[in-house]
Amino acid sequence: MNRIPCRALAATTTALGLFVLPAAGLALNLDQPTFVDDIAPILHENCASCHRPDELAPMALRTYREVRPWARSIARAVENRDMPPWDADPGYGPWKNDISLSDDEIAAITRWVSTGAPRGDGDEPVYEHPPEQGEWQFGEPDWVHEFDPFEVAADGPDLFAKIPIAPGFDEDRWIRAVEVQPGDREVLHHFILWRASEASTEVQDAWIDAWAAGVGATELPAGTARFLPKGRGLIGDFHYHPNGNASTDKTRVAVWFAEPEEVEKELINLWVMNAQFKIPAGDPNYEARASHVFSQDVVVRSLAPHMHYRGKDMKYIAYLPDGAERELLSVSRYDFNWQTFYEFEEPVELPAGTRIEVTAHWDNSADNPHNPDPTIDVTWGNESTDEMLIGFVDYVAAEGLSPQPAGAVISKLAELAQTHPGQAWRFDIQREPGKGPEPTAMLLPRDGVPGGWYVQFGTLALPAPIVDIVWDGNNVTATAQTPGNTMELKGSVQEDGTLRMNMGPGELVGTPAENETPSTLPTG
Ligand code: HEC
Numbered sequence: 001m002n003r004i005p006c007r008a009l010a011a012t013t014t015a016l017g018l019f020v021l022p023a024a025g026l027a028l029n030l031d032q033p034t035f036v037d038d039i040a041p042i043l044h045e046n047c048a049s050c051h052r053p054d055e056l057a058p059m060a061l062r063t064y065r066e067v068r069p070w071a072r073s074i075a076r077a078v079e080n081r082d083m084p085p086w087d088a089d090p091g092y093g094p095w096k097n098d099i100s101l102s103d104d105e106i107a108a109i110t111r112w113v114s115t116g117a118p119r120g121d122g123d124e125p126v127y128e129h130p131p132e133q134g135e136w137q138f139g140e141p142d143w144v145h146e147f148d149p150f151e152v153a154a155d156g157p158d159l160f161a162k163i164p165i166a167p168g169f170d171e172d173r174w175i176r177a178v179e180v181q182p183g184d185r186e187v188l189h190h191f192i193l194w195r196a197s198e199a200s201t202e203v204q205d206a207w208i209d210a211w212a213a214g215v216g217a218t219e220l221p222a223g224t225a226r227f228l229p230k231g232r233g234l235i236g237d238f239h240y241h242p243n244g245n246a247s248t249d250k251t252r253v254a255v256w257f258a259e260p261e262e263v264e265k266e267l268i269n270l271w272v273m274n275a276q277f278k279i280p281a282g283d284p285n286y287e288a289r290a291s292h293v294f295s296q297d298v299v300v301r302s303l304a305p306h307m308h309y310r311g312k313d314m315k316y317i318a319y320l321p322d323g324a325e326r327e328l329l330s331v332s333r334y335d336f337n338w339q340t341f342y343e344f345e346e347p348v349e350l351p352a353g354t355r356i357e358v359t360a361h362w363d364n365s366a367d368n369p370h371n372p373d374p375t376i377d378v379t380w381g382n383e384s385t386d387e388m389l390i391g392f393v394d395y396v397a398a399e400g401l402s403p404q405p406a407g408a409v410i411s412k413l414a415e416l417a418q419t420h421p422g423q424a425w426r427f428d429i430q431r432e433p434g435k436g437p438e439p440t441a442m443l444l445p446r447d448g449v450p451g452g453w454y455v456q457f458g459t460l461a462l463p464a465p466i467v468d469i470v471w472d473g474n475n476v477t478a479t480a481q482t483p484g485n486t487m488e489l490k491g492s493v494q495e496d497g498t499l500r501m502n503m504g505p506g507e508l509v510g511t512p513a514e515n516e517t518p519s520t521l522p523t524g
Contacts, residue, residue: 028104033112034120035064042105043067044127046084049213052129055185056213056241062127064119075113078106085338089330096343130216137217138177141254143167145234150249152187152240159240160384164201166233174225176258178209179217183250189213189241190339193253195226196233204235206269207304207392209253210339221301223264224396225257239384265396267301268403272358272391275380275514277497279310279387282374284365288389288496290515291357293428293439295407297398298350302343303329304392308384309336309370310362316391321353321436328356336370336384341394349398353436355428358391408461409439412454413516416443423451425499425510431455442499442510444478446471453480 028038043051043061051061060066067074077083078101086100101109112118145165152159182188190212194204208226209218220226228234240249274290305314316328329342350356366374372385380388397403409426416424423445428437441454444466452463464482466489474493479486491501491510499510 028108030104030107030111032115032118033108034118035067035112036120036122036124038108038120039067039112040064040125042101042109044125046099046101046105048127049130049216050084052127056189064124068117071113071117075110078109081106085335085340087331087333087335087338087340088342089332092327092329093342094345096345097341136254137179138219138256141179142257143255144252145236145254146250146252147183147236148250149183150238150240150251152184152242152247152249154244154246155242158189158242158384159238161236161238161240162202162382163236163238164196164233165236166201167228169228169230169232172230172260173228174258174260174263175208175220175228175255176225176262177217177219177256179254180209180211181252181254182211183252184247185213186243186245187240187247188249188251189239189337191239191251192237192339194235194237195228196235198229198232201233202235204237207394208234208269210341212339220267223262224267224301225263225265226269227266227402263401266402268395268397270393270395272356272393273515274389274497274512277379277387277389278495279362279364279378281376281378282365284363284367285312286362286364287359289357289359289498289511290389290391291355291511292393292515293355293437294350294352295410295439296352296404298354298395298403299398300328300344300348300350300393300395302341302394304339304341304394305329305331305334305358305360306339306388306390306392307334307336307360307362308387309372310364310368310378310387311336312361312363312368314358314360314391316393317357317359318348318350319355319357321351341392356391356393358389360389360391362387407439407456409441409454409456410516412461413439413441413513416441417513417516420445421514422497422512424513425501426513426516427501427503427508427510429503429508441513442466442501444469444476444499451478453482 033039047061050057051059053060059070061070084099086098088095147163150161178193180191182191190210192210193208195206195208197203197205236253270292272290272292274288277288279286303316307314311334313332313334315330318326318328320326328348364371364374364378378387380386413424413426420443424441424443427440427442429440430437438456441461443451445451451466451469453466454461454463464480466478466480469476469478476491478489480489487504489501489503491499493499497512500507501510
């Protein structure tokens, strides 16, 4: 029987974009695997995109000559699932962009190494180099930006740069594809293209695309696009890793637009985030959570956990309004070096009222080899030595082009997060039997001024005044004047920034308003 060359199969499956090649299709010889028949196809398919000259990985892994000296460390790296870098735990997804090895592939590699790493007979399969730099993958781009040269010294700590771009489009644009061409792949570790917020050209509000070693150009699923309102800025976010040779990086980014009539769904980049945590110095397993409630039916396409050097693990759970729980993703060995978007092969439909919760842990102890400083308490911040807790969620509205306006209360929360940081919380409250919980916004200032409890009325978020706020450390007592009622509220701010509060029907947990960023709001 003829064996279909692995590359041809792989090309077909990528072109169809539909299914992952089952391990059995490779017909691996697990008794006596050889480089020519079994191992080379695995390495070409899963490793060589990074392990080739001029890429970030330290050695090329294409030919028998290149691979043989590394056989033992390859076996170790794949057995530990350190390589290829893929941090999602098994059992989730399946993921469209999964580069992890199957159990059979790992078994073939370890068996091959333990039997002396034989070459086998015949010609070696030849690794096909992807198109050279300088060509663009999807033809002539609609817009190209070349960043100013960036000097990276030979040695020293990692460098980070956030560079605003003013593309100056005088019409709304729909982005359907992006290609990043790093100037120097040996020092550029990763790059994120952000959309700038309406308020500031230096503050991002949505993720557009990311590049890291081994990642090609991005084309969004047919019919979907990201929205860039006219006049809006972009931000290039660089992470450089000095590699021993001084270098000048000149990165270029190209964008392809969709015609508005081609766009069926706006791809929304939601930040399920919490900016209220404080990770104690030395704590090996500090936990914080963030959540977001969808106000309409949505279809989730991909997820990307984001923390910095102390990030340890993150889990996404969807709590459906009917009480069902669905674990969407668990990354139990989070690695800041790999900013991966996990793309569902089958997008996940979630009904209105679903709450997505992300739970994160950090290791701020000296045992974490990546920890820049285990002796300090760490809070939210932009520097990579600060921390973040964002569970990115890319989703589209189930009905219509863009999500409905997220609602006045959510807008209010986003506003309060900016105007009263750390003093406003979201409480989801059952206002009518038979309906799901609805968001309300609770503002409890610490400086003696009155607060408010914002509830949705029609299209407006109207406040019930809150008076007599007394703070005692993290404990608060306040009085709310709801229509026709005076209500005593008692609660306390928890370590994770949530507010536990007795609100009549019982104790409820409020999440910080900071979880509701403007990026969760409609952009159109
Ligand atoms: C996305 C890029 C990427 C892919 C894909 C990748 N590697 Fe790596 N690999 C790296 C980088 C970068 C390093 C060096 C830094 C590090 O160890 O994280 C590395 C290091 C290694 C090392 C040295 C580890 C050590 O012991 O120090 C081995 C062995 C290795 N890779 C094997 C593989 C194999 C085998 C595959 C495929 C099954 C693979 N890699 C896929 C990027 C990649």
